Every structure is written in structure tokens, then in C-alpha cells.
Amino acid sequence: xxxxxxHNHHVILSEAASLELGCNYSYGGTVNLFxxxxxxxxxxxxxxxxxxxxxxxxxIKGFEAEFIKSKFSFNLRKPSVQWSDTAEYFCAVNTNAGxxxxxxxxxxxxxx
Amino acid sequence: EAGVAQSPRYKIIEKRQSVAFWCNPISGHxxxxxxxxxxxxxxxxxxxxxxxxxVDDSQxxxxxxxxxxxxxxxxxxxxxxxxxxxSAVYLCASSFSLGQSYNEQFFGPGTRLTVL
Numbered sequence: 001x002x003x004x005x006x007h008n009h010h011v012i013l014s015e016a017a018s019l020e021l022g023c024n025y026s027y028g029g030t031v032n033l034f035x036x037x038x039x040x041x042x043x044x045x046x047x048x049x050x051x052x053x054x055x056x057x058x059x060i061k062g063f064e065a066e067f068i069k070s071k072f073s074f075n076l077r078k079p080s081v082q083w084s085d086t087a088e089y090f091c092a093v094n095t096n097a098g099x100x101x102x103x104x105x106x107x108x109x110x111x112x
Numbered sequence: 113e114a115g116v117a118q119s120p121r122y123k124i125i126e127k128r129q130s131v132a133f134w135c136n137p138i139s140g141h142x143x144x145x146x147x148x149x150x151x152x153x154x155x156x157x158x159x160x161x162x163x164x165x166x167v168d169d170s171q172x173x174x175x176x177x178x179x180x181x182x183x184x185x186x187x188x189x190x191x192x193x194x195x196x197x198x199s200a201v202y203l204c205a206s207s208f209s210l211g212q213s214y215n216e217q218f219f220g221p222g223t224r225l226t227v228l
Contacts (some may be wrong), residue, residue: 004154006154032214034216036219043115043116043219043220043221043222044155044203044205044219045218045219046216046217049214049216051214052214090154090155094214098143098160098167098168099157099160099168100145100157100160100217101157102147102154102155102156103154104152104153104154105153105154
């Protein structure tokens, strides 16, 4: 069975600091990878996704993620965070059969 | 475009009572998901429908949970009887097609269930 591991449960940064959130998955076959974000009081929404091609994908609000197949990783990055990036971030994996697994999330707090 | 609708938003019941949640996906989305999200954890898939057929219900506790999507549109999730450990947020999501696993999921606001 596939699993998703997010290493950091809670990250606290000051504005303008750089961000990297780790995500590793375990699954031997082809996967599609997603980062979702949940801002306070809002629904889960898509931040970015990878399904083929360039392993460096760019999403909304200046976020990007890099798929490293050999490391089974899909880490999320942002060069300079803003207070409005305070949210919970979830990494998710879809197998080709459509089975979807989420990590336990990372809460990001950005101090103004 | 209207989003995924869920009701109720909040529900408080006592253990051993029954409860039902309703979900209306985005129009045209063939795939519908129900997730359970316990505080501090990520969403855990309970059941996945493609149109009105069940694709995956391997993590659904079938002795107490049931779900249906009779006309391939709306869906209901029922718990009977509820246990204390069922306290969680129940999320409904939809996506355009199961056949393309790169399609992202669109989530509703969730139903927060408290079992006393």
C-alpha cells in the first residue's frame, strides 16, 4: 500500500524567509503528485501538481516543487514567504489506478 | 462555477446515534470521494465513486459506515451507530474523471462531527 510522509509537522518562519517542506512517498509504480493548501477558514485547494515532463513544477503564489524520482520525493519550496502563506499544506499521491493518499500535513506559521 | 457543496457543516450527536452527511459535487465531475480527517492528520480516503459505482471502499468501516451515489451525482455518507472515535471532519471531493489520475480534486467545506 502506498504511503506519504511529511517530515515537518509545524514550521514557523519570519516573512521573507525561504521555505522548503518535505514530502516522501512509498509506491513502486507511476504516480501523480500534488500539493494542496488549506488557508484558515477555507477549503483545501490545489497548489500545484506533477504528472509528467519537467520535474520542476510551478504553482500559484510563487510556490514550486521538484519531483526527484530516485528519492521518492516531491518537496515544496518558496524563496520568500509572506504572512498570507500561513496555512496547512498537504502532499498527496495518486496512483495510476486513481488511488489517492494524503500526508498528515505541515502547518506553516509566518510571523510578520 | 459552483464548488462542492456539503451539509450539514456541523453536527453533534451522542454515541450510538446515527448521522448522515450529504455532498453535491461539481457539475460534470464523474469521480466523488469521501474522506475522514481526524484532528492533526491528513484526509483518509473512505470511499471513492466513479459515477454511481464504487471504485474503492477498502478503508470504509463497513460495519457502521455506508455510502451511496444513486444517480451518479449527489452522495450521502451514513454512520450507524456512531462511536467516539468517529469525531472528525468529513470531506467530500470531486474530480473530472478517475481515468485521468492527474486530475486534481476539488474539496467541499467539510462536515465537522462531534460524537459525545
